[in-house]
Amino acid sequence: MKRVLIVHAHPEPNSFTAAMKDAAVQGFEALGYEVRVSDLYAQKFNPVASGDDFQVRANPEYLVYAKEQRASYPDGTLSPDIAAEVENVLWADLLVLNFPIFWFSVPAILKGWIDRVFLSGPFFGGFRFYDKGGMLGKAAWVTATLGGRPHMFGARAVHGELDGMLSHLLRGTLGYVGFRVLQPFFGFHVPYISAHERATMLTEFKHAVSDVEQRAALTMPSLDHFDERLRPLDPH
């Protein structure tokens, strides 16, 4: 049996994005997955990384956040809200991030979930990133809504490539820690479309969930192409 963690971040419980979350829960259960949901607004998840995240401080005088993560995780002294989410991610075979795009990125509550949960140590460290990252063997899937229309994205479009705008998340975060990053699902123009168009989009999303195991993945760098100082082996 496979396991999926759906991390959902939308301030309106009746939003279309929330309907996608509910459809994903049903769809993954129908596929035989065990499902966990972290509903960050409902949990009132604290997104602010700080020294309070560590019950014991390796250095109480001067905070280097990643160093405290590396000490606290093996010692079991992480703040319990972080420890619970770390356990969820380690438990899951598939991580789904379901959110409305705010400023070509995740809402702050989800950014803080990443800042606090993607620990230096189990998730990455030193030369353990991309295809050597801690999440190797797991997949991640971004399922997001936005106000823009498809023709606003592309090489010559007004906003450029949407995957490029989201490269900090797709490559710099999910790919960085070793996830196989599936092609995102985007619900375009959601605040402005009709109820009928929303129903059609939700049906498309349900099909995407059903077909998730056939979904293509994005290409990520391989550390095999870089030397021990991370310089390209073939710089040309």
Next chain:
Amino acid sequence: MKRVLIVHAHPEPNSFTAAMKDAAVQGFEALGYEVRVSDLYAQKFNPVASGDDFQVRANPEYLVYAKEQRASYPDGTLSPDIAAEVENVLWADLLVLNFPIFWFSVPAILKGWIDRVFLSGPFFGGFRFYDKGGMLGKAAWVTATLGGRPHMFGARAVHGELDGMLSHLLRGTLGYVGFRVLQPFFGFHVPYISAHERATMLTEFKHAVSDVEQRAALTMPSLDHFDERLRPLDPH
């Protein structure tokens, strides 16, 4: 007299990034600027966009965040912490975002400052973005620290172009609302360098502050090249 707003977001008050903030305050004062600082950790700024951000709700039953922004700003019913920051940005000729890069983006507390302060209405709306954005005539400058080294960024480098990873912020956020976006200042490898190297880097940063009015800007799209539906006028 010119006015600068420095928005600073670092959890450690004695960090190198905080030293950059202090150096920026001194440097801008020496240039004759009037300076305001929003120190988000010190202010315990709330980064979570929610219905609580509006003292009166246009639609209490269903939250569309941007629609509530458009109603609350002219009515003066925005949450006071947001209203104060909006006033700071409108007051300033130059906005400086000073932060450590977390996951190729801003820390969540600063993401939430953007989510809540960059209002639909005065900052952007409809066809008012990029060179028609609400912040036209103002400049914005990202001054950030990171763990990576310069050779890890570039067309063939392990992480690709750093400005590309940050396109959601430089183009999709600051450029989008109309700021002239200055070339960022990056303090590379900060957690790992010696005290001497930090002193050298701080001196470089002070020179960058002194020379800010000569600093080059990034190229942003112009809406003049797109039609009324935002399709490229010359698609080839």
